[in-house]
Amino acid sequence: MWIGVITIFPELVQAALNEGVVGRAIRSGSICLELINPRDFAQDSAKTIDDRPFGGGPGMVMMAEPLADCVRHARTLASNKGTTTVMLSPQGETFDQSMARKLSEIDSLLLIAGRYEGVDERFVERYVDREVSIGDYVLSGGELPALVIIDAVGRLISGTLSNPESVGTESYSDGLLDYPQFTRPRCFEGSSVPDVLLSGDHKAIETWRHNEAIKRTWERRPDLLLSRRWTESEQAVVRALHQTDKMSDEPTV
Numbered sequence: 001m002w003i004g005v006i007t008i009f010p011e012l013v014q015a016a017l018n019e020g021v022v023g024r025a026i027r028s029g030s031i032c033l034e035l036i037n038p039r040d041f042a043q044d045s046a047k048t049i050d051d052r053p054f055g056g057g058p059g060m061v062m063m064a065e066p067l068a069d070c071v072r073h074a075r076t077l078a079s080n081k082g083t084t085t086v087m088l089s090p091q092g093e094t095f096d097q098s099m100a101r102k103l104s105e106i107d108s109l110l111l112i113a114g115r116y117e118g119v120d121e122r123f124v125e126r127y128v129d130r131e132v133s134i135g136d137y138v139l140s141g142g143e144l145p146a147l148v149i150i151d152a153v154g155r156l157i158s159g160t161l162s163n164p165e166s167v168g169t170e171s172y173s174d175g176l177l178d179y180p181q182f183t184r185p186r187c188f189e190g191s192s193v194p195d196v197l198l199s200g201d202h203k204a205i206e207t208w209r210h211n212e213a214i215k216r217t218w219e220r221r222p223d224l225l226l227s228r229r230w231t232e233s234e235q236a237v238v239r240a241l242h243q244t245d246k247m248s249d250e251p252t253v
Contacts, residue, residue: 010035022154030159041069059117078108088142092131104156113142
């Protein structure tokens, strides 16, 4: 997969991707990463890429022309003319695992890391396919969100993870949070590993893990359960959790 990042801080992005599974995928060629600096496409000797906003107001706005030249250049580098261009913006749709999965299926992804007070709207209208946010808070720029997307998307690309089965068991892969994990020692500060995980009964372990994933999602992120299609066995787990909650809410005498 080809991934390009338009950023005025390419060193920041490169440093964060030197390590980890995505860094390994870049070195192996599973991911082709290109970093493009808008200053290289500035139209003056001062390499200006921002200016004051028309109409007044605080801060500076990234100029349309250098960014447009960046996008045109990036498309010549990408392996596919159908490059999807994403701008990281607090005004965009919220990034989630479903979006990560869809983005991992395309050939070429171009991420634009904005800075300052924003980006000239004319550039957004003409060159951006979608705006994406990683959450309801404000950051200094789009580099960290771009890295989040690269990591989430990159780990879904074939060849990134040494054990491809890991992808199917992680949080959100099935619309649920991950089940609790345990390793040695068997007893830690008086707390023991659940007996079922030591039983050797793979079917029982699978059932326990799935039920625990439902329970954890119910307790921590019930909003994730609203659109889920439930099997009969899963419905039984949810009913039991609901009944437990009702009993815990009843006043004690």
